Amino acid sequence: MEIFIFIVIIFYLLSTIGYFAYLFLQKDVFQQTGFYLLVAGFCCHTAAIGFRFIQSGHFPVNNLHEVLSIVGWTIAGVFLVFQYRFQLKVLGVYAAPLVSIVMVIAVKFPNAPHQMNNILNNVWLVVHVVAVFIGEASFALACGVGLLYLLQEHAIKSKKHGFFFRRLPSLELLDTTGYACILTGFAMLTFGLIAGFVYAKAVWGRFWSWDPKEIWSGITWLLYAALLHQRLTVGWRGRRAAIMAIIGFAIILFTFLGVNFLLQGHHGEFTKL
Amino acid sequence: MLDIVLMGLNHKTAPVTLRECLAFSEDETSVALEVFQESPAITEAMLISTCNRVEVLMATSDTSNAADTVKVFFSEFKNLPVSEFEKSLYIHEGDNAVRHVFRVASSLDSMVVGEPQILGQIKTAYQIAISKKTSGVLLNKLLHRTFFVAKRVRSETGIGDHAVSISYAAVELGRKIFGTFEGKKVLLIGAGEMAELAVEHLIRNRAGDILVANRTFKNGVALARRFKGQAIRFEEITGFLEHVDIIISSTGSPDYVVTRDQVKGIIRRRRNRPLFFIDIAVPRDIDPGINRLTNSYVYDIDDLKGIVDENMEDRNREAIKGERIVDEAVISFRHWFESLDVIPTIVELRNKMEDIAKGEIKKTLQTLKHLSNDDHEAIGRMTNAMIKKILHDPTLLLKSNGHHQNKSVYLDATRKLFKLDE
Numbered sequence: 149m150e151i152f153i154f155i156v157i158i159f160y161l162l163s164t165i166g167y168f169a170y171l172f173l174q175k176d177v178f179q180q181t182g183f184y185l186l187v188a189g190f191c192c193h194t195a196a197i198g199f200r201f202i203q204s205g206h207f208p209v210n211n212l213h214e215v216l217s218i219v220g221w222t223i224a225g226v227f228l229v230f231q232y233r234f235q236l237k238v239l240g241v242y243a244a245p246l247v248s249i250v251m252v253i254a255v256k257f258p259n260a261p262h263q264m265n266n267i268l269n270n271v272w273l274v275v276h277v278v279a280v281f282i283g284e285a286s287f288a289l290a291c292g293v294g295l296l297y298l299l300q301e302h303a304i305k306s307k308k309h310g311f312f313f314r315r316l317p318s319l320e321l322l323d324t325t326g327y328a329c330i331l332t333g334f335a336m337l338t339f340g341l342i343a344g345f346v347y348a349k350a351v352w353g354r355f356w357s358w359d360p361k362e363i364w365s366g367i368t369w370l371l372y373a374a375l376l377h378q379r380l381t382v383g384w385r386g387r388r389a390a391i392m393a394i395i396g397f398a399i400i401l402f403t404f405l406g407v408n409f410l411l412q413g414h415h416g417e418f419t420k421l
Numbered sequence: 422m423l424d425i426v427l428m429g430l431n432h433k434t435a436p437v438t439l440r441e442c443l444a445f446s447e448d449e450t451s452v453a454l455e456v457f458q459e460s461p462a463i464t465e466a467m468l469i470s471t472c473n474r475v476e477v478l479m480a481t482s483d484t485s486n487a488a489d490t491v492k493v494f495f496s497e498f499k500n501l502p503v504s505e506f507e508k509s510l511y512i513h514e515g516d517n518a519v520r521h522v523f524r525v526a527s528s529l530d531s532m533v534v535g536e537p538q539i540l541g542q543i544k545t546a547y548q549i550a551i552s553k554k555t556s557g558v559l560l561n562k563l564l565h566r567t568f569f570v571a572k573r574v575r576s577e578t579g580i581g582d583h584a585v586s587i588s589y590a591a592v593e594l595g596r597k598i599f600g601t602f603e604g605k606k607v608l609l610i611g612a613g614e615m616a617e618l619a620v621e622h623l624i625r626n627r628a629g630d631i632l633v634a635n636r637t638f639k640n641g642v643a644l645a646r647r648f649k650g651q652a653i654r655f656e657e658i659t660g661f662l663e664h665v666d667i668i669i670s671s672t673g674s675p676d677y678v679v680t681r682d683q684v685k686g687i688i689r690r691r692r693n694r695p696l697f698f699i700d701i702a703v704p705r706d707i708d709p710g711i712n713r714l715t716n717s718y719v720y721d722i723d724d725l726k727g728i729v730d731e732n733m734e735d736r737n738r739e740a741i742k743g744e745r746i747v748d749e750a751v752i753s754f755r756h757w758f759e760s761l762d763v764i765p766t767i768v769e770l771r772n773k774m775e776d777i778a779k780g781e782i783k784k785t786l787q788t789l790k791h792l793s794n795d796d797h798e799a800i801g802r803m804t805n806a807m808i809k810k811i812l813h814d815p816t817l818l819l820k821s822n823g824h825h826q827n828k829s830v831y832l833d834a835t836r837k838l839f840k841l842d843e
Contacts, residue, residue: 304597305712307724309731318600319695383692386716 152196153217153255159189160224160248167240171315179237183228186244190224197221207274216254218281219404220247226285226332234325238316242292272347279340280365284400286333287372291397293326294390301387323386326393327379334372341365364403371396423464425559426484427518428491428510429476432532435509437472443499443506445470447549453477454553456494462486465557467564469546471539473532478522480559488512519563519754523747526567527574528581535580535736540571562757570750577746579739583732588618590728591699591720592626595667598697598718602628608665609633610658610679611672612644615701619669620648632665634658636672662696663687669699670706681710684717699725762832763819769841771812778804 166182169175197217200208208214227243230236296316303313316322344362345355356362375392378384384392430440445453450468457466457479465480481487492510496503513521524530528539547564550556556564575581584590599605606629609620620631631650635641638654645652653661662668662684670678684696698719700707705721712719782800786792792800819831836842 300597304594304718307720307727309728313597318596319598320600324600382689383694385693386695388693388715 152192152199153251156189156193156196157248157251157255159185159192160220160244160251163189163240164244164248167244170237171241174315176237179240182240182244183231186224186240186247187228189247190221190228193217193221193224207277209273209277211257211259213254213257213259216250216257218277219285220250220254222278222281222285223247223250223288226282227289230286230289230325230329234321234328236293236317236321236325238296239289239292239325242295243289246288246292270347270350272343272350276340276343276347279336279343281340283333283335283337283340284404286329286336287393287397287400290326290329290333290393293322293329294393297322297326297390298387298394301390319386323389326389327385330372330375330389330393330396334369334376337365337369337372341369361403361407364399364407368396368399368403371399423480423482423559424484424515425518425563426479426481426487426512426514427476427521428479428488428512429469429474430506430509430511431474431476431530433530434511435506439506439509440472440475442501443470443475443495444472445475447545449498450546450549451553453494453498454550454555456498457490458553458555460487460490462490465560466555467546467550467560469543471542474525474530476525478518478560478563480557484512484514516751516755520747520751522563522567523570523750524744526571527743527747528571529574529740529743529747533585534733534740535582535585537581540568543567558761559758563754566750566754570747573750574743574746578742580736580743582739583735585729585732585736586618587701587722587725587729588615588622590725590732591619591669591701592622594718594720594725594728595623595697595699596626598695599666602626602667604629605666606630606632606664607650608658608661608668609644609648610655610668610670610706611635611674611702612640613671613701616669616671616699617644619699619701623667624648628667632661634661659683659687663690666694667697667699668707669701671701672706674702674706675704677708678706679711680708681714684708684711684714688714688717701725760820766832766835766841767812767816767819770815770835770839771808773839773841774808774812775805778808 163182163185166178166185170178170182197208200214204210209218223243224247227239227247231239231243297319299312300316300319300322303309303316304319348357349355371392375384375389375396379389430443432440435443445468450470453468454466457463457468457477462483463479463481467478469476469478477491479487479491492503492507495501495506521530526540526543528534528536531539543564547556550560584593595602602623607620607623609616609631612635624631631645631648633641633645633648633650633652634655634657635644635652636655638652641652641654658679662679668679672678679698688696693716696717698707698711698717700719700721703722707719707721709719709721711717782804786797786800815835819835
């Protein structure tokens with residue numbers, strides 16, 4: 149079982165190398181290799197998670213190791229979809245290392261199955277987790293795209309066309325991709341939160357428990373809702389949207405990790421070391 | 422020994438006043454080739470004449486006479502004493518001529534490295550030589566190789582990448598902002614060659630509506646008609662800022678034609694869509710403060726020149742890679758050139774052997790009247806096999822690439838040993 153995860157990590161690391169080679173040498177073959185390596189890694193990763201699922205009989209979000217593994221998996225998956233749709237070749241330079249790092253960290257944590265009660269045997273849980281994680285992965289990508297946007301915008305505004313200028317696509321493409329990521333992320337987050345409410349009602353009897361994670365997720369949701377609203381009405385695009393995407397992701401990191409480690413609540417069970 | 426020779430002048434050796442005197446139109450080129458064909462010193466010829474060079478590419482075994490023929494022809498045809506242009510002429514032979522042709526075609530010798538027209542011009546010159554039947558084995562092979570090398574240099578290096586003209590640099594920049602120009606509206610304020618060229622580039626790249634504003638409405642209308650766009654009055658510019666995406670400005674105005682306040686007011690109404698100002702005018706037309714506004718980008722002529730200079734440096738760096746490709750190709754061409762001698766020599770050798778064999782068989786068979794037809798054939802097969810085996814090793818050696826430095830020595834020895842040159 150462990151060997152599987154190592155193979156996955158090797159694929160992701162090789163993909164990272166491919167994308168960095170593309171960044172420095174600008175030969176398209178590197179970018180393509182990086183992409184296919186990521187695809188290979190993703191397939192192995194899917195298989196690994198699938199095995200775990202079948203083996204234990206429930207969705208593998210028992211401990212920090214498994215949770216991080218799912219996180220890496222969703223980021224890779226979401227990236228592959230957006231890459232296929234938007235052809236933003238340079239984005240791999242952000243996504244591949246991110247996925248690799250997540251998986252390397254995941255491996256550092258022990259994979260001891262936790263004593264969980266039956267609350268894990270519920271389809272709404274799976275939907276909740278997968279939807280929320282896909283949403284968060286989309287926001288992670290939006291953050292990456294936002295960073296690239298700010299880099300490129302700075303190069304154009306300051307008239308200093310440094311290392312990145314040639315390697316980054318147009319501002320328009322970056323902005324459009326970022327917008328698509330946020331839209332997807334918001335839709336999935338909404339869907340995932342609703343699934344979470346249904347699950348909570350089924351397991352604990354109430355929709356909302358004032359659990360810190362629920363509160364911070366609500367804050368996150370409101371923030372992205374505001375972002376989308378401003379974009380559609382006033383036209384918050386370009387620089388502002390990029391900055392908001394980065395701030396939003398910072399909040400997501402806190403919601404995802406900080407809450408679990410710093411505050412108490414029923415979500416803490418899932419990320420117990 | 423027939424070899425390749427190139428003679429001519431270019432923008433580095435002759436000023437434009439001299440080059441224009443020696444320029445050849447397509448018809449004149451045909452006439453020149455006819456004259457060259459009649460000269461005993463010149464076996465194959467091609468003439469290329471562009472605004473930056475006039476060169477004659479020849480296959481000849483008598484370089485000095487060939488060169489004189491060309492000089493005399495130039496002088497008589499163009500009514501110019503030889504002394505007027507002789508100093509500007511350069512002459513390359515053998516590998517140097519081949520290298521020169523490859524470099525020129527790959528635009529490494531052009532005024533602007535990486536320019537795309539030269540290859541087409543060489544192709545035209547070659548077509549004329551073909552139609553006049555003045556190109557033969559050597560020039561045909563050379564030219565085909567040339568096209569291949571030029572294509573390699575273009576695709577494997579970045580010498581043709583990135584804009585080296587102000588107008589094109591502006592358009593490339595626009596592409597980095599907008600991605601695609603489709604549906605983007607363009608406003609031209611004023612007039613001028615660079616500005617109009619930029620508009621043409623944008624139109625070619627599928628830009629949307631074109632608006633033209635000129636202090637003299639009549640001029641604006643004329644320009645607008647040229648671009649199939651719409652003319653607006655100068656005073657209406659502020660109103661239209663909301664609707665256009667790219668503004669190119671080139672007026673003689675001493676003050677700013679578009680100010681920061683004008684733009685600040687309409688950003689919200691544009692819903693923050695990006696706005697790109699190309700300011701080609703001196704003194705500047707566009708308030709540079711606009712660059713500090715959200716999603717607004719202003720590039721003046723110095724900024725654009727900076728981009729062009731950067732790109733030129735890049736092209737020159739890429740040119741070094743191109744030179745390497747050319748060097749490889751020159752060596753490879755030399756190999757082919759030398760192999761030309763090997764095949765005829767081997768053929769002649771074999772022919773001589775077979776002639777000797779035939780003669781001896783005939784003589785011998787006359788004395789062996791009792792042999793059957795089958796026996797005759799067997800003897801024939803035997804001698805053929807003997808010749809083949811005897812010549813196998815020498816043939817391999819002559820054809821092999823390992824000895825190419827001594828190839829001509831071996832060839833020469835072979836020809837002498839077997840008296841192939843009687």
